[in-house]
Amino acid sequence: MVEKGFVCSLTGVSVQIFYDEGKINVLNETQLWAIFDGTIVTLEIAIVAIIFGAVFGVVVALGRLSKNKAANALSWFYIWFFRGTPMLLQLFIIYYAIPIIYLDATGATFTVNPMIAAFVAFSLNATAYLAEIIRAAIESIDGGQMEASKALGMSYRQAMTKIIIPQTYKRLVAPLGNELIMLLKDTSLVSTIALFDLLRTTKTMASATGSWIYYIYAAAIYLFLTTIIQVVFDKMEKKLGIYER
Amino acid sequence: MSMVKLVNVRKSFGDLEVLKGINLEVLQGEVVCIIGASGSGKSTMLRCLNQLERISDGEIYIEDVLSDKRANNKDQMKIDPVTVQSLCADLGMVFQSFNLFPHLTVIDNVTIAPLIVKKIDRKIAETRALDLLSMVGLSEKKDEYPSRLSGGQQQRVAIARALAMDPKIMMFDEPTSALDPELVGEVLATMRQLAEKGMTMLIVTHEIGFAREVADRVIFMDGGVICEEGTPEEVLLNPKEERTKSFLNKIL
Numbered sequence: 001m002v003e004k005g006f007v008c009s010l011t012g013v014s015v016q017i018f019y020d021e022g023k024i025n026v027l028n029e030t031q032l033w034a035i036f037d038g039t040i041v042t043l044e045i046a047i048v049a050i051i052f053g054a055v056f057g058v059v060v061a062l063g064r065l066s067k068n069k070a071a072n073a074l075s076w077f078y079i080w081f082f083r084g085t086p087m088l089l090q091l092f093i094i095y096y097a098i099p100i101i102y103l104d105a106t107g108a109t110f111t112v113n114p115m116i117a118a119f120v121a122f123s124l125n126a127t128a129y130l131a132e133i134i135r136a137a138i139e140s141i142d143g144g145q146m147e148a149s150k151a152l153g154m155s156y157r158q159a160m161t162k163i164i165i166p167q168t169y170k171r172l173v174a175p176l177g178n179e180l181i182m183l184l185k186d187t188s189l190v191s192t193i194a195l196f197d198l199l200r201t202t203k204t205m206a207s208a209t210g211s212w213i214y215y216i217y218a219a220a221i222y223l224f225l226t227t228i229i230q231v232v233f234d235k236m237e238k239k240l241g242i243y244e245r
Numbered sequence: 246m247s248m249v250k251l252v253n254v255r256k257s258f259g260d261l262e263v264l265k266g267i268n269l270e271v272l273q274g275e276v277v278c279i280i281g282a283s284g285s286g287k288s289t290m291l292r293c294l295n296q297l298e299r300i301s302d303g304e305i306y307i308e309d310v311l312s313d314k315r316a317n318n319k320d321q322m323k324i325d326p327v328t329v330q331s332l333c334a335d336l337g338m339v340f341q342s343f344n345l346f347p348h349l350t351v352i353d354n355v356t357i358a359p360l361i362v363k364k365i366d367r368k369i370a371e372t373r374a375l376d377l378l379s380m381v382g383l384s385e386k387k388d389e390y391p392s393r394l395s396g397g398q399q400q401r402v403a404i405a406r407a408l409a410m411d412p413k414i415m416m417f418d419e420p421t422s423a424l425d426p427e428l429v430g431e432v433l434a435t436m437r438q439l440a441e442k443g444m445t446m447l448i449v450t451h452e453i454g455f456a457r458e459v460a461d462r463v464i465f466m467d468g469g470v471i472c473e474e475g476t477p478e479e480v481l482l483n484p485k486e487e488r489t490k491s492f493l494n495k496i497l
Binding site: 142144145147148150151152153154155158162163166167242243244 | 295296297330331333334336337338340342344345346347348349357358361362363390391392403406407410
């Protein structure tokens, strides 16, 4: 076995790729960039979805907790739909179904940019899951906190934004990290709407060359990314819990 | 001057009637202690006053202004919530379980309501908070989080927090019941200090000795009604009602 090394810097770490003489499974520069681009697609979708999901998740969670019947019903319906149907179906509805509906309704053609479709679908889906996580976190805060806030003259909104929600941050970190890791892996579904994410890129290479090593590369990159998330979120959780002794 | 007045107040939770027609008036500067067995409606009465609970029937006046009037759970007056909020802001409340805000330091616990509700300047709020913390003897703990304080210290911070809103009446809902016996004294001392300053106080308590010492008037509640009221001597030393006698016998 001849060891020929190929070192490159990918998302901040060096990845050294070894290969046997007989088989062509070294990453040439084109492949390397393709994998890099795929990783970026994967990351972009996960990050956009987690940010959008966290912000709108708060809104939907407050809707679920609201005494307003319309807000309550609307957010219930939202969570019911987006948690209750497959992610892949939601992606298909946005990417394939909406242009057809538009065509039927207006007679004009309309194409959805696949990246935008992925952003929208993953964000809508993450919102539903995060809304439930946030609602549970808010409900886990002792009722005495809201009472004390009201007794001090705060409005519901003031009590929520200054007292209740800040206390949920620490409790949200772990499930938020979990959701981000799930999202990162679930982005592989976008291969079905003509996007080249990390998994599809490596799978294409594997099929083209007949080598399994590309799957190992993909696994290594997924693990590398999820490890970072895990470490960062662990640190965040410790930092946010500083007031608990 | 009348500070709070309850007229024929009733409160039901579903089929359970907790207050069965309460009439009570507290005058300016008065210290009123409310005693009675658990389930007699003492805490509910306080919670109805600042509208943490809504009454089912009756009228509530705060400083002679109607703050709530209901009949059969129906709001009779539809008083503007902003008006209600400003009336209730004159009622400070101290809870049995302290309910300090755990994510805020001691001084932030005291300043947050003045800052966001009254929107006063941070400098002024902090100066006032430090005064109040030194009054309750905790100015050196100002940068600690509540979890680092003992129960007695937490309750004293809670008193300072309520005082920071400049309430005209302070309500205490069993303020020492959650405390270890050796920590009760420091909280009672703080409350005594407030009483001496002329604060109008409404105190639900099981500390009979404290009630005898500081109260102008003692109220004994039983089964959702005011069973007996009068000076501490009348109610605590020479009770007329059988129910008062048997309650005092049980706890003394």
